[in-house]
Amino acid sequence: MAEKGVTPRSADYARWYTDVVQKAELADYSPVKGCMVIRPYGYTLWENIQAALDRRFKDTGHVNAYFPLFIPMSFLQKEAEHVQGFAPELAVVTVGGGKELDEPLVVRPTSETIIGHMYSQWIRSYRDLPVLINQWGNVVRWELRTRLFLRTTEFLWQEGHTAHATEQEALEETIRMLGVYADFAINEAAIPVIQGKKSQREKFAGAVDSYTIEAMMGNGWALQSGTSHFLGQNFARAFDITFLNQNNELDHAWTTSWGLSTRMVGAIIMTHGDDQGLVLPPRLAPLQAVIVPIWRKDAEQAAVRELAQRVFALLKAAGIRAKLDDRDELSAGFKFNDWEMRGVPLRIEIGPRDVEQNAVVLARRDVPGKEGKTFGVPVDGLAAAVDAMLTTIQANLLRRATAHRDANTHTVATYDEFKQALEDRGGFIRVHWAGTGEDEDRIKEETKATIRCFPFEKPEGEGVCFYTGRRTDQVAIFARAY
Amino acid sequence: MAEKGVTPRSADYARWYTDVVQKAELADYSPVKGCMVIRPYGYTLWENIQAALDRRFKDTGHVNAYFPLFIPMSFLQKEAEHVQGFAPELAVVTVGGGKELDEPLVVRPTSETIIGHMYSQWIRSYRDLPVLINQWGNVVRWELRTRLFLRTTEFLWQEGHTAHATEQEALEETIRMLGVYADFAINEAAIPVIQGKKSQREKFAGAVDSYTIEAMMGNGWALQSGTSHFLGQNFARAFDITFLNQNNELDHAWTTSWGLSTRMVGAIIMTHGDDQGLVLPPRLAPLQAVIVPIWRKDAEQAAVRELAQRVFALLKAAGIRAKLDDRDELSAGFKFNDWEMRGVPLRIEIGPRDVEQNAVVLARRDVPGKEGKTFGVPVDGLAAAVDAMLTTIQANLLRRATAHRDANTHTVATYDEFKQALEDRGGFIRVHWAGTGEDEDRIKEETKATIRCFPFEKPEGEGVCFYTGRRTDQVAIFARAY
Numbered sequence: 001m002a003e004k005g006v007t008p009r010s011a012d013y014a015r016w017y018t019d020v021v022q023k024a025e026l027a028d029y030s031p032v033k034g035c036m037v038i039r040p041y042g043y044t045l046w047e048n049i050q051a052a053l054d055r056r057f058k059d060t061g062h063v064n065a066y067f068p069l070f071i072p073m074s075f076l077q078k079e080a081e082h083v084q085g086f087a088p089e090l091a092v093v094t095v096g097g098g099k100e101l102d103e104p105l106v107v108r109p110t111s112e113t114i115i116g117h118m119y120s121q122w123i124r125s126y127r128d129l130p131v132l133i134n135q136w137g138n139v140v141r142w143e144l145r146t147r148l149f150l151r152t153t154e155f156l157w158q159e160g161h162t163a164h165a166t167e168q169e170a171l172e173e174t175i176r177m178l179g180v181y182a183d184f185a186i187n188e189a190a191i192p193v194i195q196g197k198k199s200q201r202e203k204f205a206g207a208v209d210s211y212t213i214e215a216m217m218g219n220g221w222a223l224q225s226g227t228s229h230f231l232g233q234n235f236a237r238a239f240d241i242t243f244l245n246q247n248n249e250l251d252h253a254w255t256t257s258w259g260l261s262t263r264m265v266g267a268i269i270m271t272h273g274d275d276q277g278l279v280l281p282p283r284l285a286p287l288q289a290v291i292v293p294i295w296r297k298d299a300e301q302a303a304v305r306e307l308a309q310r311v312f313a314l315l316k317a318a319g320i321r322a323k324l325d326d327r328d329e330l331s332a333g334f335k336f337n338d339w340e341m342r343g344v345p346l347r348i349e350i351g352p353r354d355v356e357q358n359a360v361v362l363a364r365r366d367v368p369g370k371e372g373k374t375f376g377v378p379v380d381g382l383a384a385a386v387d388a389m390l391t392t393i394q395a396n397l398l399r400r401a402t403a404h405r406d407a408n409t410h411t412v413a414t415y416d417e418f419k420q421a422l423e424d425r426g427g428f429i430r431v432h433w434a435g436t437g438e439d440e441d442r443i444k445e446e447t448k449a450t451i452r453c454f455p456f457e458k459p460e461g462e463g464v465c466f467y468t469g470r471r472t473d474q475v476a477i478f479a480r481a482y
Numbered sequence: 483m484a485e486k487g488v489t490p491r492s493a494d495y496a497r498w499y500t501d502v503v504q505k506a507e508l509a510d511y512s513p514v515k516g517c518m519v520i521r522p523y524g525y526t527l528w529e530n531i532q533a534a535l536d537r538r539f540k541d542t543g544h545v546n547a548y549f550p551l552f553i554p555m556s557f558l559q560k561e562a563e564h565v566q567g568f569a570p571e572l573a574v575v576t577v578g579g580g581k582e583l584d585e586p587l588v589v590r591p592t593s594e595t596i597i598g599h600m601y602s603q604w605i606r607s608y609r610d611l612p613v614l615i616n617q618w619g620n621v622v623r624w625e626l627r628t629r630l631f632l633r634t635t636e637f638l639w640q641e642g643h644t645a646h647a648t649e650q651e652a653l654e655e656t657i658r659m660l661g662v663y664a665d666f667a668i669n670e671a672a673i674p675v676i677q678g679k680k681s682q683r684e685k686f687a688g689a690v691d692s693y694t695i696e697a698m699m700g701n702g703w704a705l706q707s708g709t710s711h712f713l714g715q716n717f718a719r720a721f722d723i724t725f726l727n728q729n730n731e732l733d734h735a736w737t738t739s740w741g742l743s744t745r746m747v748g749a750i751i752m753t754h755g756d757d758q759g760l761v762l763p764p765r766l767a768p769l770q771a772v773i774v775p776i777w778r779k780d781a782e783q784a785a786v787r788e789l790a791q792r793v794f795a796l797l798k799a800a801g802i803r804a805k806l807d808d809r810d811e812l813s814a815g816f817k818f819n820d821w822e823m824r825g826v827p828l829r830i831e832i833g834p835r836d837v838e839q840n841a842v843v844l845a846r847r848d849v850p851g852k853e854g855k856t857f858g859v860p861v862d863g864l865a866a867a868v869d870a871m872l873t874t875i876q877a878n879l880l881r882r883a884t885a886h887r888d889a890n891t892h893t894v895a896t897y898d899e900f901k902q903a904l905e906d907r908g909g910f911i912r913v914h915w916a917g918t919g920e921d922e923d924r925i926k927e928e929t930k931a932t933i934r935c936f937p938f939e940k941p942e943g944e945g946v947c948f949y950t951g952r953r954t955d956q957v958a959i960f961a962r963a964y
Binding site: 030035037040044046047065066067089094105107114117118121133143154 | 510512513514517518519520521522525526528529545546547548549550551552553554557569570571572573574575576577578579580586587589596599600603604609615619620622624625626635636638811
């Protein structure tokens with residue numbers, strides 16, 4: 001039960017975030033350092049995310065499978081860049097069944113290595129390609145500073161791993177799956193992400209190139225919300241994934257991997273949430289509408305409850321995820337706050353006057369106060385009206401988040417302007433970029449901003465790099481990021 | 483691609499099983515000792531099992547959540563019987579982020595302890611009860627001798643964990659969820675399981691009483707296929723799960739747990755499989771029908787392919803999980819064997835004569851040869867005919883498995899008869915039982931048979947215990963078991 005409000009965003013954004021996660025009962029701290037407990041309300045949100053993604057994966061020809069949690073340490077070491085990137089974050093099993101193990105086992109931080117090994121057994125000929133497999137599961141990366149959903153030692157995710165006969169096909173797959181993530185983020189989570197390529201400094205350890213969807217949070221920071229990696233033949237070479245091509249020659253496969261995690265829950269919270277708590281996009285919300293019956297006199301109660309029950313039944317029959325809050329011991333005002341905290345998109349109020357009119361009041365979560373209320377909505381045709389309202393809310397959340405992102409995206413011409421803009425306004429800084437990796441490091445050290453991506457969408461022609469002064473057609477988005 | 487047949491069951495049942503798992507591409511061995519890779523075909527079967535169970539869990543008021551993979555070693559030690567049971571099977575993380583951990587972390591073998599700890603934080607009053615949570619995830623139990631699906635170091639499962647205000651409610655939940663498992667096994671997996679209580683020797687470590695669904699495999703051995711535990715107040719005491727009851731007194735909650743795992747895939751294989759490979763119940767089969775177009779002359783090809791496409795489209799539109807096998811390079815005979823190995827319930831053959839008649843041939847997997855074929859099934863109304871046939875196959879599998887179970891269930895009057903029956907015929911031995919735990923141990927040592935359960939269904943009145951000669955109304959089923 002959400003008893004008190006949350007810290008205002010303006011007072012302390014980080015505390016606001018943690019308050020929302022806990023008071024909306026999305027997640028809780030666990031006694032194990034850095035690990036979280038995903039509570040039923042948060043997990044149902046994750047289930048809805050999973051369903052929306054899994055449908056898209058299957059529509060693009062992928063199947064699910066499951067590979068072991070434990071990976072022999074020697075596997076990690078086969079791809080040099082990969083082990084370098086992940087070694088500091090590993091959790092290691094050294095004892096099994098009461099005995100010291102001969103070879104320590106790593107709890108998977110990601111599964112390229114073990115899956116690469118299996119693909120080398122399964123793939124023989126070009127006829128076996130492409131292999132298009134996804135896995136839903138848990139992974140572990142030892143983190144020093146953790147935040148619920150955003151960075152936890154254990155997290156849930158999906159990781160796609162595909163193998164192809166040609167470079168071209170693997171590249172297309174990498175971009176296709178990034179597009180699937182963007183489509184999901186925009187049309188399900190109402191988050192207007194930007195698609196782009198990562199800099200070499202920020203790419204996945206072992207990839208040739210990494211691609212990302214980047215979202216802007218309420219405080220102007222960036223959140224990397226899903227990544228898709230073109231692995232070239234790096235892992236195929238490390239794990240001997242070879243096949244006989246159509247000319248009967250032995251060739252290494254081209255592989256990709258792509259992942260999206262429970263971090264997406266954090267993205268949703270920080271894109272849409274407000275000082276009353278969580279605001280959920282209707283398409284993913286565990287509950288889309290909550291019905292609150294209201295009466296003062298005992299004589300009114302039976303009729304109000306009867307209508308509330310009827311409304312609940314008709315919404316359920318229409319496939320709307322509805323709940324009837326008929327808790328006796330709580331006031332209507334308390335219930336309003338409670339469901340606002342939980343971000344339910346639509347509240348349906350039913351009082352004695354509504355009973356008389358055979359109508360209800362709809363109150364939108366995304367538009368506070370009287371402005372967001374529609375009075376006298378007839379019970380006849382209510383399911384269609386609720387459905388239309390949910391569509392409106394979904395569209396409004398996306399529109400609002402897009403406006404926020406655009407209003408907080410700046411272009412600058414010089415490094416001084418860059419630093420000033422970051423200091424004054426934060427947000428995304430969109431610039432032409434011709435610097436080196438070392439330049440990138442220096443900017444990060446001096447401003448804490450990093451290249452979030454080289455966006456696919458950019459103007460034609462060249463411009464001047466704000467840092468080096470060189471002409472270039474490459475555009476970068478810088479931001480401070482989670 | 484399934485290239486060769488499987489070892490006949492009569493020659494070597496254990497090898498037959500492994501052959502089926504691998505040749506039907508359900509699972510593969512992994513480079514990590516005791517861990518398996520669940521391949522897409524096997525994983526899709528598991529997804530269908532998950533969906534059928536999850537629906538039932540939600541229909542009975544449960545919600546899903548997620549608790550950490552890692553459990554502090556000290557938690558395991560809080561319930562004395564629990565740690566004694568699980569200590570020999572633990573995988574232990576001793577290194578995280580490059581450093582030796584102060585307290586080793588156990589990779590969860592089951593989650594009563596960590597969930598009990600969280601419940602103690604969440605539950606305050608009788609109003610917070612019952613808590614009805616399920617978790618889908620992976621668990622690890624270090625096993626010396628492993629078998630794909632039946633006993634692996636890591637396996638996938640669901641574990642329900644509930645807390646209640648009264649003993650009665652918790653007992654009812656325990657039995658309700660056992661009933662859910664039985665309903666699933668019988669009506670989805672076509673496995674005629676027997677519900678009953680475990681002996682104290684065989685119960686879950688830390689439970690007051692354990693309940694089980696027991697299935698009979700093709701070789702007469704028993705397979706414990708799902709368990710539901712009444713935990714009394716044992717874990718509530720160990721983890722301080724207390725609440726204020728309606729009289730405002732502090733009381734310990736009553737808890738239950740229940741689990742069903744990927745072992746169920748093994749149960750399906752060994753209940754229905756035959757010497758041609760896998761046989762899958764239509765309700766859970768990844769593919770319910772496979773369409774094989776057949777032609778000899780090139781002139782016939784176009785018309786056959788066109789009808790095959792049309793049939794595929796109409797079955798998909800009707801929600802039937804169908805596949806069109808239009809692989810060019812393979813003969814029809816090869817395809818028949820291939821899909822029989824994979825246990826697809828129904829094959830739809832389409833040749834030139836069928837094109838002329840605008841009809842198809844249906845061939846049942848459960849009835850081999852000509853006897854299982856229906857010729858000239860009209861394309862008009864085909865989806866309904868296929869649907870009806872799938873229902874018939876589902877019912878036949880259950881009928882057949884029930885007949886097998888009943889034919890291999892024996893009653894005996896003396897221990898000599900008991901030993902003779904086990905030696906000659908195997909199967910379930912149903913007896914009156916008044917022995918002690920020590921008697922049970924002795925019988926296990928001498929015959930390898932254990933008490934699978936005390937079945938709920940039993941005759942009224944007393945009988946004579948075959949072992950002690952004492953009169954008792956308690957009935958036990960003994961068997962050799964996986």
